[in-house]
Amino acid sequence: MAHFTKATSLHDWLNQRLAVDTLRRVLATEYWIPKNINFLWAMGMVLAITFALLLVSGIFLLMYYQPNVDLAFDSVNYTIMQEVGYGWLWRHVHGVAASVVFLIIYIHMFTGIYYGSYKKGREMIWISGMLLFVAFSAEAFSGYMLPWGQMSYWAGMVITNLFAGGSLHADGLVEWIRGDYVPAQAFLNRFFMLHVLLIPLAIIGLIGLHFGALRIPHVNNQDGEEIDFEAEAAKYKAGDKRSSKVIAFVNDFMSKDMMVVGIYLIFFFYLVFFHYDFAMDPVNFDPANGLKTPTHIYPEWYFLWSYEILRPFSTNVGLIAFAFAQVIFFLLPFLDRSPNAVPASRRGLFKYWFWAMLIDMIILTAMGKVPPVEPFGTIGFYAALTFIGLWIALPFITMFEKKA
Amino acid sequence: MKNSSRRGFMGKAFGAVAGVGAVGALYAMKRSWDPLPSVKAAGFTTLDMSAYKDNELITEKWRGKPIFVLKQTKTMAEKAEANPKDIERLIKVGDSYFMVCIGLCTHLGCIPGYNSDEESFLCACHGGMYDFTGEVTKAPPPRGLDIPPFKVDGNKLVLGEEGPEYKKMKETGVTL
Ligand code: FES
Numbered sequence: 023m024a025h026f027t028k029a030t031s032l033h034d035w036l037n038q039r040l041a042v043d044t045l046r047r048v049l050a051t052e053y054w055i056p057k058n059i060n061f062l063w064a065m066g067m068v069l070a071i072t073f074a075l076l077l078v079s080g081i082f083l084l085m086y087y088q089p090n091v092d093l094a095f096d097s098v099n100y101t102i103m104q105e106v107g108y109g110w111l112w113r114h115v116h117g118v119a120a121s122v123v124f125l126i127i128y129i130h131m132f133t134g135i136y137y138g139s140y141k142k143g144r145e146m147i148w149i150s151g152m153l154l155f156v157a158f159s160a161e162a163f164s165g166y167m168l169p170w171g172q173m174s175y176w177a178g179m180v181i182t183n184l185f186a187g188g189s190l191h192a193d194g195l196v197e198w199i200r201g202d203y204v205p206a207q208a209f210l211n212r213f214f215m216l217h218v219l220l221i222p223l224a225i226i227g228l229i230g231l232h233f234g235a236l237r238i239p240h241v242n243n244q245d246g247e248e249i250d251f252e253a254e255a256a257k258y259k260a261g262d263k264r265s266s267k268v269i270a271f272v273n274d275f276m277s278k279d280m281m282v283v284g285i286y287l288i289f290f291f292y293l294v295f296f297h298y299d300f301a302m303d304p305v306n307f308d309p310a311n312g313l314k315t316p317t318h319i320y321p322e323w324y325f326l327w328s329y330e331i332l333r334p335f336s337t338n339v340g341l342i343a344f345a346f347a348q349v350i351f352f353l354l355p356f357l358d359r360s361p362n363a364v365p366a367s368r369r370g371l372f373k374y375w376f377w378a379m380l381i382d383m384i385i386l387t388a389m390g391k392v393p394p395v396e397p398f399g400t401i402g403f404y405a406a407l408t409f410i411g412l413w414i415a416l417p418f419i420t421m422f423e424k425k426a
Numbered sequence: 427m428k429n430s431s432r433r434g435f436m437g438k439a440f441g442a443v444a445g446v447g448a449v450g451a452l453y454a455m456k457r458s459w460d461p462l463p464s465v466k467a468a469g470f471t472t473l474d475m476s477a478y479k480d481n482e483l484i485t486e487k488w489r490g491k492p493i494f495v496l497k498q499t500k501t502m503a504e505k506a507e508a509n510p511k512d513i514e515r516l517i518k519v520g521d522s523y524f525m526v527c528i529g530l531c532t533h534l535g536c537i538p539g540y541n542s543d544e545e546s547f548l549c550a551c552h553g554g555m556y557d558f559t560g561e562v563t564k565a566p567p568p569r570g571l572d573i574p575p576f577k578v579d580g581n582k583l584v585l586g587e588e589g590p591e592y593k594k595m596k597e598t599g600v601t602l
Pocket residue numbers: 531532533534535536549550551552553554566567
């Protein structure tokens with residue numbers, strides 16, 4: 023048994039039992055971050071804060087929300103919005119955060135792609151990040167069902183129908199997922215469970231994995247430089263902070279990180295108070311009606327690009343293209359055949375690949391929003407082909423890349 | 427050595443017990459997600475076919491799904507007659523022909539709208555189109571509107587029961 027002595031202070035008492043000093047050192051004061059980074063490196067913290075906002079606002083919404091097809095709509099639009107003191111605040115925070123979190127996720131992802139932060143030992147960071155993206159997508163979808171408005175119902179109908187697998191015609195599977203022939207009480211209840219328990223648990227676990235995956239390869243930097251973290255840390259600890267290439271996570275890095283978070287939060291609450299409507303589709307303010315489709319069904323903006331890959335093709339081809347779009351980002355570390363982990367601007371053809379991919383996804387997003395009429399249908403079709411083509415081209419253009 | 431093989435055995439024994447338990451638990455979980463018997467026994471819907479008017483789309487409800495009923499006019503029936511793909515899809519009750527379909531687009535399940543002047547359906551979700559018999563005329567829907575199980579009973583139509591006419595449609599692949 024370990025030897026315990028009479029504690030000299032509360033801190034000492036805790037330290038003997040929980041090793042708080044060691045924890046603090048390992049997790050904060052001697053967790054090293056490269057100096058050579060920019061504000062884009064703060065997106066991880068911005069995401070963590072946004073997740074916290076979602077969690078807290080969600081807890082308050084959960085106290086009044088009713089997962090029942092007859093009561094859900096009013097519990098959100100009447101009880102929470104009109105009766106509960108500051109209920110509107112939680113709802114608007116929750117809705118805006120659900121939308122903005124995807125904007126930050128996309129920035130975070132494209133930062134990683136641009137700086138090559140998914141290779142040379144950082145593959146697991148990328149993969150766990152993509153798993154988080156999938157979990158957040160499932161969380162967003164299940165949450166969208168809960169107000170039980172027209173868009174909830176019809177998005178639920180269309181998305182669960184995807185599981186029929188087109189010509190495979192697996193209607194049994196679709197009915198199994200729904201617990202009914204159409205989205206109804208069983209459906210609402212199970213998506214409620216997923217939204218408030220199972221998926222958040224998975225997200226919290228994945229965040230742990232994501233952070234853990236970062237420890238051994240460390241955070242990348244603006245030049246993709248391979249840093250000897252031990253040597254640089256030794257310099258820092260010896261007092262030579264100027265020439266050391268690293269800084270401590272706390273307080274050095276955190277102070278700047280929180281500065282970015284502060285600016286972000288001002289922007290965020292500006293949206294919550296003055297522009298929350300962008301995250302609230304007017305169609306969803308009509309109660310769900312299984313006998314009336316809204317004239318134009320579209321998902322929230324963050325799913326539009328993949329929706330647009332589904333749309334221009336016939337069912338089966340569309341489903342295959344859609345499935346391709348869902349998994350292909352996972353394979354990025356393996357499809358990129360070049361060993362160079364430097365910014366895209368120094369990588370020859372990959373530079374064009376990066377910007378083409380980004381612009382193509384913006385075009386897909388825009389085309390997913392407009393009704394399926396010409397010329398948008400054709401533009402969407404070619405943008406979808408471009409998306410697939412770019413991924414097929416990736417291994418070839420990176421294979422012949424010169425060593426940077 | 428002896429020791430470790432004994433531990434190995436214990437490990438395998440535990441693995442076997444846990445494996446059986448895991449399979450059982452998964453089965454129970456799968457069953458808990460199944461539609462409830464009360465949902466499955468959602469009964470039958472009986473339609474009185476003499477009440478419908480020519481070329482006027484009426485939406486009924488069966489198992490929570492919209493059912494399109496469209497009584498064909500004389501000219502529509504003649505047009506359908508000329509096209510075997512169309513006529514097979516119609517149900518004859520008395521002297522009249524009816525289109526009776528599940529009103530969900532076979533692409534991804536939106537409800538198409540009917541234009542009685544053009545005698546066609548348009549699905550606003552992704553632009554799919556069907557003619558007045560529910561046959562698909564423009565992709566992305568992969569096939570015509572599905573026909574629910576039905577049985578002709580004099581002037582009535584019972585949805586949910588499989589009559590000989592429905593069985594024949596299924597065999598010939600008119601509907602799934
Ligand atoms: S759901 Fe009708 S065309 Fe896609």
